[in-house]
Structure formats: structure tokens, C-alpha cells
Amino acid sequence: MRVERETRYRIRGIACPGKRFSYDGQAYHVVEVEEVITRSGRVGDVLTFETNCENCGQAFHFSKMKSYFRPLKQCRRCEG
Numbered sequence: 915m916r917v918e919r920e921t922r923y924r925i926r927g928i929a930c931p932g933k934r935f936s937y938d939g940q941a942y943h944v945v946e947v948e949e950v951i952t953r954s955g956r957v958g959d960v961l962t963f964e965t966n967c968e969n970c971g972q973a974f975h976f977s978k979m980k981s982y983f984r985p986l987k988q989c990r991r992c993e994g
């Protein structure tokens with residue numbers, strides 16, 4: 915069992931498919947941007963990212979709100 919601090923990051927700037935950036939040595943690639951209405955009635959962007967698992971190297975996708983980006987470094991199998 916382990917306890918980890920969950921940190922949220924905000925992505926600044928215009929998000930569009932094809933954008934690449936890196937954070938903390940990990941490369942991310944935006945593959946999809948979808949506009950959604952949140953429960954509070956605000957419009958937000960949900961971004962789908964692709965990155966390679968730092969443990970097994972397998973490419974995987976994950977989706978996060980643009981305003982609450984939590985960078986994942988490991989695929990679901992390795993995350994444990």
C-alpha cells in the first residue's frame with residue numbers, strides 16, 4: 915500500500931490535437947480535444963493524451979479535463 919500526493923496541474927494555452935509537450939521528463943501528445951459542459955454548466959475541454967509508459971514503454975491514452983491535468987506516467991497495468 916502506498917499513499918501519494920495527488921497534484922493537479924493546469925494546462926495553459928490553446929489545446930489542439932497534434933500538440934506535444936513534455937512534463938517532468940515525460941513526453942505527451944494531445945490526440946483529441948472534446949468540448950464538454952460540466953455539471954456546473956461551464957464549458958470545458960477534455961483532452962485525450964498519448965504517452966509511453968515509463969515502466970514498460972507501451973503507448974497508452976488517458977483523458978483529463980484541461981483545467982485539471984494530472985499527468986500519468988504509467989499505463990493501467992503498471993500503475994498497480
Ligand SMILES: [Zn+2]
Pocket residue numbers: 967968969970971972988989990991992993
Ligand atoms: Zn506499463
